[in-house]
Amino acid sequence: MNERLDHILSVAVDYAWGTPLLILLVGGGFILTLYSRLLPFMGVRHAFEILRGKFDREGDPGDISHFQALSTSLAATVGLGNIGGVAIAITQGGPGAVFWMWVSALLGMGTKFFTCTLAIMYRGEDSLGQVQGGPMFYIEKGLGKRFKFLAFFFSICGMIGCLALFQANQVAEILAESYGIERWLSGLGTAFLVGFVVLGGLKRIARVAIRLVPTMCSVYLLTSIAVVISHYALIPQILVQIFHDAFTGTAAAGGVAGISFMTVVQTGIKRAAFSNEAGTGTAPMAHGAAKTSEPVREGLVAMLGPFIDTIVVCSLTAFVILSTGNWRVREIKGVSLTSQAFEVTMGDWGKLVLVAVVLLFGLSTMFGYSYYGKKCFSYLFGAEKGRIYDVFYLIMLFVGAVWSASTVVNLVDIAFALMALPNMIATLLLAPRVMIATRDYFARYRFDR
Numbered sequence: 001m002n003e004r005l006d007h008i009l010s011v012a013v014d015y016a017w018g019t020p021l022l023i024l025l026v027g028g029g030f031i032l033t034l035y036s037r038l039l040p041f042m043g044v045r046h047a048f049e050i051l052r053g054k055f056d057r058e059g060d061p062g063d064i065s066h067f068q069a070l071s072t073s074l075a076a077t078v079g080l081g082n083i084g085g086v087a088i089a090i091t092q093g094g095p096g097a098v099f100w101m102w103v104s105a106l107l108g109m110g111t112k113f114f115t116c117t118l119a120i121m122y123r124g125e126d127s128l129g130q131v132q133g134g135p136m137f138y139i140e141k142g143l144g145k146r147f148k149f150l151a152f153f154f155s156i157c158g159m160i161g162c163l164a165l166f167q168a169n170q171v172a173e174i175l176a177e178s179y180g181i182e183r184w185l186s187g188l189g190t191a192f193l194v195g196f197v198v199l200g201g202l203k204r205i206a207r208v209a210i211r212l213v214p215t216m217c218s219v220y221l222l223t224s225i226a227v228v229i230s231h232y233a234l235i236p237q238i239l240v241q242i243f244h245d246a247f248t249g250t251a252a253a254g255g256v257a258g259i260s261f262m263t264v265v266q267t268g269i270k271r272a273a274f275s276n277e278a279g280t281g282t283a284p285m286a287h288g289a290a291k292t293s294e295p296v297r298e299g300l301v302a303m304l305g306p307f308i309d310t311i312v313v314c315s316l317t318a319f320v321i322l323s324t325g326n327w328r329v330r331e332i333k334g335v336s337l338t339s340q341a342f343e344v345t346m347g348d349w350g351k352l353v354l355v356a357v358v359l360l361f362g363l364s365t366m367f368g369y370s371y372y373g374k375k376c377f378s379y380l381f382g383a384e385k386g387r388i389y390d391v392f393y394l395i396m397l398f399v400g401a402v403w404s405a406s407t408v409v410n411l412v413d414i415a416f417a418l419m420a421l422p423n424m425i426a427t428l429l430l431a432p433r434v435m436i437a438t439r440d441y442f443a444r445y446r447f448d449r
Contacts, residue, residue, distance in 0.1 A: 009410035016417035017270050019262075025279045026269060028424045029107030032114050035431055039438055041109070047300035082309065083220075083358060084170045085271050086317040087337035088409065090327045093267025095238070096245030098318045100268025105310030108278025109303045114427050115281065117299030117434050118142065119288035126383040133288015135281035135419075136379045139426045142433070150422035151379070154281060158376035161415030162282065163393060164369040165400030165408045171362040172401035177336050178355050187401030191394045193363060198370040199390060217313065220357045224316035227345045231323035238322045272314075273416060278306045280416050281423035282372050296441035299434070320345075366397065 089097040119133035122141040126132050136151040143150075172186035228235070246264060277283055287302045317338060321327050324341040339358075342350035370393050377389035400408055 006404065006406050006410065009407060009414065013410045013413045013417075016414050017266055021417055021420060022266060022269055024424045025111075025273060025420060026104060026107060028428055029104070029111045029279065031428065032431060033107055033110035036110060036113070036435065036438070039442065041303075043300050043442070044304075047304055050297050050301050051304070082313045082317055083338045083354075083361060084166070086314050087321055087327070089267050089271035090318065090321055091337065093264045093271075094245050095241045095318075095322055095327075096243075096247070096264040097268035097271065098242050098315070098322075099246035100265050101272040101310055101314055101318075104269045104272035105278070105306040105314075108272070108306040108310070111278045111424075111427065112283060112305055113299040113303040114431055114434050115279070115284045115423065116287040116302030117295045117437065118427065118430055119284035120290065120292060120295035120298045121433070121437065123288060126378050128383040130383065131289070132285075132375065132379075134285035134375055134379075135423045135426060136376070137288070138284075138430065139422060142430045143426055147426070150426065154419055154422045155376040155379045157415050157418040158281070159373050159380075159389070161280070161412060161419050162369040162373035162376065163396045163400065163412075164366040165396060165403065166405075166412050167362040167365045167369075168397040168400035169403060169405055169408045171359060173336055173405065174339055174355055174358050178339065178351060183402050184398070187398035190363070190366070190401060191397045194366045194370065194397060195390075195394050197367050198374075198393070215360070217308075219353065220313070220361070221316060223342070223346075223350065223353050223357070224320050227342060227350070228316065228319045228323060230345055234323050235319070238319060241322070242318075270413060272310055273420065277416075279424050279427075280420045282369075282419075285372050285375050286368065294441060295434075296438050299438075 086098075086101075089101065093100075115135070118138040119135075122138035123131050123133040124137040124141060135154050139151040139154065140148050168187060168190055171190055172181075172183040175181040175186045176183055246268075247261065272278075273280055283302055283305060287298050290298045290301075292298055320341045321338060324344045327337060339351055339354050342354045346353070370390070373393055374386050374389045378386050381388075
């Protein structure tokens with residue numbers, strides 16, 4: 001039964017992540033980047049000034065600060081997609097998949113600028129009168145009532161895609177393989193810890209996120225850098241392999257020789273989308289709650305997300321795995337593959353550090369995803385019924401812990417693909433309005449300076 005379900009989901013993933021969606025995500029990101037004439041990228045320094053709170057005003061609408069919004073978004077994106085997801089990308093698509101993750105991330109910076117600017121431009125209110133932002137609101141308010149079916153479609157898929165099944169699964173896997181803890185016990189423990197935070201609402205999630213994100217990123221980055229430095233002589237060879245395999249598709253990955261070019265591209269973009277979520281529409285739901293009356297400011301802050309997530313964190317994971325040469329395996333190993341890479345170089349201490357980081361990454365992502373899924377549920381059924389989704393979310397964390405990794409990965413991939421469709425369509429259609437606001441903002445900002 002499980003094998004049949006895996007086969008059905010695998011076929012569905014191939015269709016969902018086919019050429020049309022790849023064109024929409026990569027081509028759409030390319031169009032948005034060109035259309036902006038790189039103007040948002042010129043504002044990176046300004047984005048860090050905004051992040052530090054230089055332009056915060058007490059009376060601005062919203063619930064959380066720019067830094068809290070980015071931390072909440074990063075809590076969801078800088079997670080096990082960076083550790084287990086990169087390992088899966090390499091075993092499924094070879095080292096060349098890493099190159100396409102980089103391409104997707106750079107274009108994703110432009111995509112996130114547009115989507116998160118729209119999240120502030122077209123904020124709405126939920127059934128309890130709380131100010132909210134996200135794809136469902138800018139689809140409905142920006143494109144009009146006749147496009148509301150796209151907002152419903154996004155929300156339905158979002159309730160499934162944001163269940164954090166993969167995170168629960170990978171936490172259970174590393175605890176089982178490292179310390180022999182039963183997967184069902186990990187599932188129960190995870191649901192209890194996550195429940196304590198998420199039942200406190202967005203502000204508690206944000207408070208936890210601003211403490212967890214900097215700590216977990218720092219520990220993981222320092223440990224990864226130590227592993228890469230210990231194999232520094234291999235770095236030129238790894239880079240050559242990444243760039244060569246990105247276009248030839250000939251690397252043997254996952255024990256299968258002759259991976260096709262399109263498989264390499266598809267795998268890299270799919271895993272990058274899962275990791276940094278650019279184009280899928282999740283991040284705008286966090287950034288849409290930021291305290292600001294300037295939409296462009298939040299777009300600039302959000303733009304930093306894919307760079308931190310994929311160009312920095314995912315790249316280090318890829319170099320760790322490729323430098324230790326343990327990636328040629330026949331089955332999806334996910335986070336265990338990364339754990340092996342750390343253990344090969346640093347012994348038991350390296351494995352212990354990674355286990356701790358995996359727990360932090362996994363929990364932080366579960367916190368962020370709970371907020372996203374609940375917003376989708378609240379849009380469809382009313383915010384006053386949000387506790388129903390909270391309970392459903394916590395139950396599914398337990399389910400994700402005991403399911404197979406392949407089932408979880410395929411189910412989440414399908415949901416993310418279906419979320420990206422309405423979000424990217426709306427973003428491309430509303431892009432001219434974002435550029436009008438962007439030119440106006442930079443004209444006023446330069447004048448104010």
